Amino acid sequence: MAAIRLTNVQKSYGDHPPVIRRVNLDIGQHEFCVFLGPSGCGKSTLLRMIAGLEDLSEGELHIGGRLVNGVPAAARGVAMVFQSYALFPHMTVFDNMAFGLKLAKQPKDVIDSKVREAARILQLDDYLQRFPKALSGGQRQRVAIGRAIVREPGVFLFDEPLSNLDAALRGQTRVEIARLHQRFANASVVYVTHDQVEAMTLADRIVLLHAGADAERFGSVAQSGAPLELYHHPKSRFVAGFIGSPRMNFIDAVVDSIEPGSVTVTLTRSGERLNAYVDGQRLQSGQPVTLGVRPEHLRLDGDGQFIQCTTVLSERLGEHSYIHADHAAGTLIAKAAGDTPIGSGERIAIHVPPSACHLFDADGIALRRSAFEPERAAA
Ligand SMILES: Nc1ncnc2c1ncn2[C@@H]1O[C@H](COP(=O)(O)OP(=O)(O)OP(=O)(O)O)[C@@H](O)[C@H]1O
Ligand SMILES: [Mg+2]
Numbered sequence: 001m002a003a004i005r006l007t008n009v010q011k012s013y014g015d016h017p018p019v020i021r022r023v024n025l026d027i028g029q030h031e032f033c034v035f036l037g038p039s040g041c042g043k044s045t046l047l048r049m050i051a052g053l054e055d056l057s058e059g060e061l062h063i064g065g066r067l068v069n070g071v072p073a074a075a076r077g078v079a080m081v082f083q084s085y086a087l088f089p090h091m092t093v094f095d096n097m098a099f100g101l102k103l104a105k106q107p108k109d110v111i112d113s114k115v116r117e118a119a120r121i122l123q124l125d126d127y128l129q130r131f132p133k134a135l136s137g138g139q140r141q142r143v144a145i146g147r148a149i150v151r152e153p154g155v156f157l158f159d160e161p162l163s164n165l166d167a168a169l170r171g172q173t174r175v176e177i178a179r180l181h182q183r184f185a186n187a188s189v190v191y192v193t194h195d196q197v198e199a200m201t202l203a204d205r206i207v208l209l210h211a212g213a214d215a216e217r218f219g220s221v222a223q224s225g226a227p228l229e230l231y232h233h234p235k236s237r238f239v240a241g242f243i244g245s246p247r248m249n250f251i252d253a254v255v256d257s258i259e260p261g262s263v264t265v266t267l268t269r270s271g272e273r274l275n276a277y278v279d280g281q282r283l284q285s286g287q288p289v290t291l292g293v294r295p296e297h298l299r300l301d302g303d304g305q306f307i308q309c310t311t312v313l314s315e316r317l318g319e320h321s322y323i324h325a326d327h328a329a330g331t332l333i334a335k336a337a338g339d340t341p342i343g344s345g346e347r348i349a350i351h352v353p354p355s356a357c358h359l360f361d362a363d364g365i366a367l368r369r370s371a372f373e374p375e376r377a378a379a
Contacts, residue, residue: 003029003155003188004050009059011045011219018057020046021220025207032181032189034203036196038242041211042219043192044159050190051080051157064154079148080157083164085140087132087147093119094128097146111150118146121180138169145180156184158191162198170198178202196243200227208239237364240292246322248292248358251329255280255287261370263359265291269328272307276357277370283361290360295322297356298334300342306349314342325350 004027011020020042027033035043048054049061052073061068068076087096094115101111119125122142132140141161148156161177162170178201181189193199199206207224210217223230223239234240240248253265256273263280266273268288276291283289300323309325309332316338323334323342327350334350342348359367 003027003031003064004190005060005062006046006050007060007062009046009049009061010057011042011049011054012057017215017218019219020049021218023059023221025221025224027188027190027205029186029188030181032178032191032202032204034199034206035190035192035209036199036206036242037194037209037222038211039194041209043194043209046209047080047157047159047190047192050155051078052076053080076155077153078155078157079151079153080159081141081144081148081161083160085132085144085164087140087143089132092129092131093124093135093143093146096132096143097150100147100151114150114152115146118149121149121183122146122176136169137165138173141165141173142176145177149180149184154187156181156187156189156191158189160193161191162193163195174198174201196245200231200243203227206230206243208242210238212238233366233369234358235366237290237292237360237366240358240360240366244294244296246295246333246335248294249298249332250360251291251293251327251332253289253291255283255285255289257285258283262354263367265289265359267291267307267329270307274305274307274352274357275354276359277354278357278359278367279370280359280367283367288362290364292358292360293352293356295333296335297353298332299351299353300334300336300340300348302351304351304353306351309348309350311342311344311346311348313344314340323348 006023006025009020009023010018012018035046037043045054049056056069063076097115097118098111119128124142124146127139162173165173191202206227208222210220210222223235230239230243252268256264256266258280262275262277263283264273264275307327309327311323311325313324315322319338321336321338321340323336325332
């Protein structure tokens with residue numbers, strides 16, 4: 001049974017167009033589900049509806065098989081952790097964590113053992129008598145997580161819990177959250193972030209929400225699936241552009257010819273021809289398309305098809321470099337080894353493996369990528 005089920009959930013404020021549109025979703029027991037998307041796409045709104053902090057305008061919400069549309073937040077068996085921590089400044093760490101249990105009139109010894117156990121898990125043992133103002137941001141966020149843990153919820157809800165932390169602490173706390181999830185075998189996690197690294201590393205499943213100019217799709221699910229499914233098989237140009245950093249390169253093209261399992265296109269600005277291993281059955285020659293290829297899949301050497309570019313900048317990150325190169329279609333980014341000796345203004349051939357190419361039709365819908373092995377196909 002799904003721990004959380006959303007059926008045709010919609011949310012609108014007043015007469016404005018919906019900010020959440022027709023969301024259908026089953027989140028399993030112990031699943032780590034991440035709501036991902038650009039700012040304003042409705043991630044927090046969706047999470048707050050599950051928490052009971054926001055009403056649904058339409059649709060049904062079930063938690064643990066129970067319809068909870070009208071059930072108040074406190075009776076839903078969920079615990080929420082906010083970006084802002086929301087700790088009580090006049091209470092010690094212990095009292096902050098114990099607060100919900102005291103409200104629920106739990107016996108003192110039970111409260112004591114639950115708080116101490118949570119403090120142990122979160123390495124807060126030495127801080128129980130401190131006040132929040134004497135804690136670092138990372139420690140405060142751990143207290144907020146501890147306050148959720150002691151309630152032993154069936155569902156943990158996190159809204160951007162790491163965004164107030166510096167990069168190192170963010171990485172560390174991310175690992176702690178992943179380990180907490182492993183530890184609580186029966187709890188589901190719904191986690192909101194706009195950071196795709198958090199989403200890729202933490203999620204069993206990513207639910208990517210639409211945003212942008214397309215009013216018809218705003219607030220609907222662009223794609224829901226395992227992180228690598230979204231990475232390798234994005235359903236649309238929006239998903240392809242959102243997942244992956246630096247983002248996928250996009251080049252305008254028209255369909256040239258359609259072969260079994262592959263499509264040849266002509267790049268609109270340069271006239272260069274490239275082959276992509278996608279299923280082009282529903283295409284016609286002459287049709288406009290967009291070719292997409294990720295920076296990490298472009299090659300500066302090797303055989304096969306290539307496009308002509310001029311380097312403009314090389315970002316050296318140590319282990320690897322990002323080569324920015326001007327092509328007739330615009331600036332492309334290619335990932336290269338860190339010691340690649342390339343300066344600016346050099347004329348280079350960038351290799352574009354057909355197996356790495358994505359193709360999107362004029363509506364931004366992806367063509368299915370061919371299933372065959374790149375090596376075999378190249379032979
Ligand atoms: N009370 C409200 N009244 C009207 N519109 C609202 C209200 N609350 C949120 N919205 C709108 O709903 C949309 C979704 O907001 P939400 O806070 O869920 O976005 P988000 O994806 O969490 O963004 P962020 O990443 O910036 O936190 C936004 O366009 C926002 O302006
Ligand atoms: Mg938000």
